[in-house]
Amino acid sequence: MATSMVVDFEKGQKALDSVFKTSNEAKAEIAKYGKDTVIDGTIGTMMDEEGQIIFLPTVKKEFLSLSSTDYVSYAPIIGNEAYHKAVIAECFGDHKPATPMRVVSTVGGTGAIHHLMHNYAEQGTEVLISDWHWGAYDQICAEQKVKLRTFSMLTEDCTFDFDSFKKEVTYLADHQERVVILLNTPGNNPTGYTITTEEWQQIIDFLKAIADNGENKVILSVDVAYIDYAGDGDKVREFFALFENLPRHLLVTINYTLSKGFTMYGLRAGALIALSSDQDVLDEFTTIGTLASRGTWSNVCHPAMQTVVNIMNDLAKFKVYEEERKASYQMIEERAHIFESEAKACGLHILPYCGGFFITIPCQNAKAIVADLKAKHIFVIAMANGIRVAVCSMPKRHVKGLATKIKDAMDVRA
Ligand SMILES: Cc1ncc(COP(=O)(O)O)c(C=O)c1O
Missing domain, CATH: 3.90.1150.10 (Aspartate Aminotransferase, domain 1)
Known part of the structure; x- marks a missing residue:
């Protein structure tokens, strides 16, 4: 041996x-x-x-003209406010939901999923992910000692399989307190599928009802890694507006990355964005997210974040x-x-x-x-x-x- x-x-x-x-x-x-x-x-x-x-x-030019301080200094662990504002502006575009939100900077989209699993999925329990999913989800969950449960994402005629989704969410809600769901859309890896706004409406209505049952805590996370390559930028963001009037026990998080939209794959920067109607939940998100960062990678790549701030703060750029x-x-x-x-x-x-x-x-x-x-x-x-x-x-x-x-x-x- x-x-x-x-x-x-x-x-x-x-x-x-x-x-x-x-x-x-x-x-x-x-x-x-x-x-x-x-x-x-x-x-x-x-x-x-x-x-x-x-x-x-434009990203390359901006990145290469940063100051020495921007290149080498530590960013605040959670990321600075200017970066959080830039991420919110780019991610939601004209469809920012009127829901209080917070941001924690992460090491790429992978880091955002890490924090999601680490802070919101209880070890030994199951989280729900579509059968068609990015392989790294398996490894991130395994590292956090969380098990994957899958639902069938597509029906035979290739629309969102809501029946399968509903069945598996119901199973989880019956067997454990926390229902953590990770959906990768628009432009799902590996299928290219995008959940439509109508399908989203059905998903949200159902999850709101589960979160209101007095027994479960629902965490819905959307991995939007490919949002900038999934069709009309305005249309693919429409579904964000549905994340309003959230019940207290429904926390929505968005996994955001600079890897694809800003082509800074190797610079390792992204964000986990939390949306909740409850101030306590958001305060806790910030505190626990900061601690998880401190205990893993500490700070995120400062020059990558600054590049995005500079571009988002200059309309012409x-x-x-x-x-x-x-x-x-x-x-x-x-x-x-x-x-x-x-x-x-x-x-x-x-x-x-x-x-x-x-x-x-x-x-x-x-x-x-x-x-x-x-x-x-x-x-x-x-x-x-x-x-x-x-x-x-x-x-x-x-x-x-x-x-x-x-x-x-x-x-x-x-
Ligand atoms: C579905 C999905 N989410 C997130 C990411 C982001 O990964 P990174 O950690 O490189 O930002 C990727 C990259 O391949 C991906 O395919």
């Missing part, structure tokens, strides 16, 4: 995230065979048509930044449309793409198919119930023909 020094809880865990692992394999092949031979549809970072990572020009971001989104959309239309033409069934960085092909034996594709220098991600293709990271010339190649590989394994 291999020697082990770690605590019992951590024993036997597998080290590397499969997305980063596969992405590293693709990078190694690109170094060996060149970027024209290798198709890399693994990771959620935007690449331009030449295969270079995109750093939105913000407008230019918005245009650049829109252009990047259009680039992803064009790639997605190529994939969608070719998939249709060759009979490859894909999940409905509303926005975001990925397209998903539901299938059973994804691991084997993905291994076969690797042998042909095509790198995509195998999930338990499908294959994820990162249209954000592939030039159009690599997207063209890809649906057919995947369909052929699937037919071989059928």
Whole structure:
């Protein structure tokens, strides 16, 4: 037996995230065979048509012109007020709900989810997440000793499966006091699905009733990592207005990140935003959030946060930044449309793409198919119930023909 020094809880865990692992394999092949031979549809970072990572020009310029103090000084643990205001302005746009809110700065969106699980999900209990979800949720929950319960996100005709959602929420409400729900929308990773405003209305009405039953505490968390790449910026924010008149025992949190919208993936900054009608709940959110930060990463990347403050405080800069971001989104959309239309033409069934960085092909034996594709220098991600293709990271010339190649590989394994 291999020697082990770690605590019992951590024993036997597998080290590397499969997305980063596969992405590293693709990078190694690109170094060996060149970027024209290798198709890399693994990771959620935007690449331009030449295969270079995109750093939105306005963000880059602002970041590179900060003062030395902004680069190296500690930010307040919770983040400063200017950053909180900037995050609220960008996140909610014209649909900021009239509900008191607070912000705690976090290390990316991952940090926000960490704080959510750490502070609001009791160890040993279950939290509810859709069956189609970002793989990192599993690891974050495991680290917090919280179990995942899933509901089926999509019906056969690809709308939000409210019946399944209701069934699983009801189960949790019957078995434990806390009902913690994490939904990733708009532009869900991995499916690209966006919950519509009408579907949101149904969700909120139902959760308000649970929170009012006198027995449960409901924490609804929305991971909006892809909000700036999920369609019309105004339309995709409409659902925020539904987070008003919240009952005392319904806390809503928004997981926000600078990784995607501001293309500062590696700079590691984001925020957890809390909305509640109860002042005590918000005060507690601030105190406990600050303590959790102090006990984990302490402060968040100061220059990343300052860059956002400077852009959001200057309307002219913000407008230019918005245009650049829109252009990047259009680039992803064009790639997605190529994939969608070719998939249709060759009979490859894909999940409905509303926005975001990925397209998903539901299938059973994804691991084997993905291994076969690797042998042909095509790198995509195998999930338990499908294959994820990162249209954000592939030039159009690599997207063209890809649906057919995947369909052929699937037919071989059928
Ligand atoms: C669903 C989802 N949420 C949040 C994030 C944000 O992660 P980060 O910690 O890099 O900001 C990602 C990034 O891939 C994601 O896919």
